[in-house]
Amino acid sequence: MTTWLRNVIAAVASVAVLVIAQPQSGGCDRSCLESLMSEYLTAIAAHDPKRLPTAPGVKYVENQQIVPLGEGEWLVASSPGKYRHVFADPEANEVGAITTLKENGVGTIYIARLKINDDRKITEIETQITRDPIGAARYENMTQPEAVWLEAVPLAQRISRDRLITQSNKYYTGMERNDPKGNYSFFDKDCNRLEDGLNTTNQRTGDPYGHSNDTAFASLGCEAQFQTGFLGFVTKIRDRRFLVDEERQVVLSMTILDHNSTVRELPSVNGTSSPIPAYFDVPRTLQATEGFRLKGDKLFRIEMTLTENPYGMRSAFVGSPLPPVSSQDTSNSIFMGDPCDRICLSKVLDQVLQAMLVHNASTLPLAQGVRYSENGQFIDVGDGLWLSLRSFSKPGVDEYAAQFADPTSGTAGYWGLTKEHTTPGVLALRIRVDSGKITEIEANAVRAESSGSRFGTMTLMRPPLPVEWESDPLGPLDPVFLQNGTGATATSIPSTIMTSYFDGLEQHSSTDTPFTTSCLRRDNGVQGNLTCAAQMAGHGVSPNGLYNLTSTVRDRRVLVTDAEKGVVMVVAMIDNTATGPGSLPVTASVPSTYLIPQLIKVDNGAISRVEGMVKWMPYGYSSAWTEEKGF
Structure with missing residues (x-):
């Protein structure tokens, strides 16, 4: 062999080695996708996102909350479980998994979806954490999916990608308001469904289904269940997305289910x-992930799990628009002159509450572009509380009610008891009036969380709060909130007081917060024997248990400053990372965010009373007002 030929062969061989050694770009096949999912689960259990091949600006989401990669579940996850059901979509460069994961030692059902770019870098990480240790244990006992999920279907027996999505989507179209006369022939006659690892079709156990007392529903097949109309309490299914595994004729879907509380009766099954x-007394939103295995063009197997999000929560990935701003600009102004004084603001506030009570906003002087929010989510005027409210307490009539006003900013606030169907709540409501029109309505509603029959009214898949409000009477509102203020703060309340208050909450220190020596505080109706300063500093055992375990206090907002009464109505989000020295109490063992509407009484420049409510939210939850207006 000539020297020249040897050199050519060597050069070709070296090029071949380089080609093999270089990272491959372009599509990621099943093996590649499944390997990336395995890497992901190993990395989160090791609390090390640097192990992952992520693209710049990778988007990480937990239960629809955008969270910095490395926070949230990354700080508390460990021990991926045995059960792992992987769905690969090479055409879309996506992979999903239904699996189990331990969170501070407690089992959860864990959903993950990864989106990959052409350089095989992860651009999106979407996760759903269903905190159901019993369901996680069921999955662990199964150890693996039923074999039919994992079988490659011969080409001749496959239907197209579009057809797979169309047939799977019929499941949601049929469930939404669940018409018992609908066509449900898209189910295979041998269809079965798992919910959190529990078979909920064709079962003769006599166990009740879900929150209901019905013992017959789970004995029916998939098609027969839909033919009852029983699922009609699901009033809307939106933000539907689909990952398609064509080889196995499998679809993994991510959707959001709304229950607006208007359906008041379950149809006959028994x-x-x-x-x-009672769980459906108040509007609810559930985030659901479901796997569908099709046989021909029929749904043959269904595997689902869900968790609860705040009502109206939008998908972090669909890019679903905010509810359209109202185009209504009514001329039926109920007050004269601008600005609106205290009496005027009180009248407008009363009219808003009455309109909510009769479920009709058309009589209100709504400005074009009016915004309505509920617990930090923008939703349509007329949705949420407008559908469920049945009564509210009135200042001067009921003992736990007060109104506040700030004519300078055109804002008014209400704090009082509500009832939505049979469920009590506390409402902190803010309205803003400008040029004779209502431009903003903000409702922060903390509902009683009872653990009664069929799971009561408890928010699904959340840890207990240090202090639960299970509809126990709150008693009268401290009368100091109804009395005029004293001293210099009777004419103005410096914003620095609220800044130092929120800073103190975040730093667990009362050093720079002006409290009176006799300041008292209640949270969810519970008042301990510690002063406000001692609670904030974490001395002893505080009644709400939040201060010495929380981190960031954000989305800090003053709703109304009533200088005449010396009262500030505020709301904020407080994060609990579920990390800390030693073992954590069960109330603090899950990454959480607390929504805290509060009344703050200020006398002579110092805080003398705090009345607060505490509502659990998914970790990282933010107020839409903060996102849109930069408060």
Whole structure:
């Protein structure tokens, strides 16, 4: 062999080695996708996102909350479980998994979806954490999915990608308001469904289904269940997305289910209809992930799990628009002159509450572009509380109610008891009036969380709060909130007081917060024997248990400053990372965010009373007002 030929062969060989050694770009096949999912689960259990091949600006989401990669579940996850059901979509460069994961030692059902770019870098990480240790244990006992999920289907027996999505989507179209006369022939006659690892079709156990007392529903097949109309309490299914595994004829879907509280009766399954469970007294939004295995063009197997999000929560990935701003600009102004004084603001506030009570906003002087929010989510005027409210307490009539006004900014606030169907709540409501029109309505509603029959009214998949409010009477509102203020703060309340208050909450220090020596505080109706300063500093055992375990206090907002009464109505989000020295109490063992509407009484420049409510939110939850207006 000539020297020249040897050199050519050597050069070709070296090029071949270089080609093999270089990272491959372009599509990621099943093996590649499954390997990336395995890497992801190993990395989160090791609390090390640097192990992942992520693209710049990778988007990380937990239960629809955008969280910095490395926070949230990354700080508390460990021990991926045995059960792992992987869905690969090479055409879309996506991979999903239904698996289990331990969170501070407690089992959860864990959903992950990864989106990959052409350089095989992860651009999106979407996760759903269903905190159901019993369901996680069921999955662990299964150890692996039913074999039919993992079988490659012969080409001749496959339907197209579009057809797979169309047939799977019929499941949601049929469930939404669940018409018992609908066509449900898209189910295979041998269809079965798992919910959190529990078979909920074709079962003769006599166990009740979900929150209901119905014992017959789970004995029916998939098609027969839909033919009952039983699932009609699901009033809307939106933000539907689909990952398609064509080789296995499998679809993994991510959707959001709304229950707006208007459906008040379950249809007959046992033989008689029954009232809707108390859980659906108030508007609910559930985030659901479901796997569908098709046989031909019929749904043959269904595997689902869900968790609860604040009502109206939008998908972090669909890019679903905010509810359209109202185009209504009514001329039926109920007050004269601008600005609106205290009496005027009180009248407008009363009218808003009455309109909510009769479920009709058309009589209100709404400005074009009016915004309405509920617990930090923008939703349509007329949705949420407008559908469920049945009564509210009135200042001067009921003992736990007060109104506040700031004519300078055109804002008014209400704090009082509500009832939504049979469920009590506390409402902190803010309205803003400008040029004779209502431009903003903000409702922060903390509902009683009872653990009664069929799971009561408890928010699904959340840890207990240090202090739960299970509809126990709150008693009268401290009368100091109804009295005029004293001293210099009777004419103005410096914003520095609220800044130092929130800073103190975040730093667990009362050093720079002006409290009176006799300041008292209640949270969810519970008042301990510690002063406000001692609670904030974490001395002893504080009644709400939040101060010495939380981190960031953000989305800090003053809703109304009533200088005449010396009262500030505020709201903020407080994060608990579920990390810390030693073992954590069960109330602090899950990454959480607390929504805290509060009344702050200020006398002579110092805080003398705090009345607060505490509502659990998914970790990282933010107020839409903060996002849109930069408060």
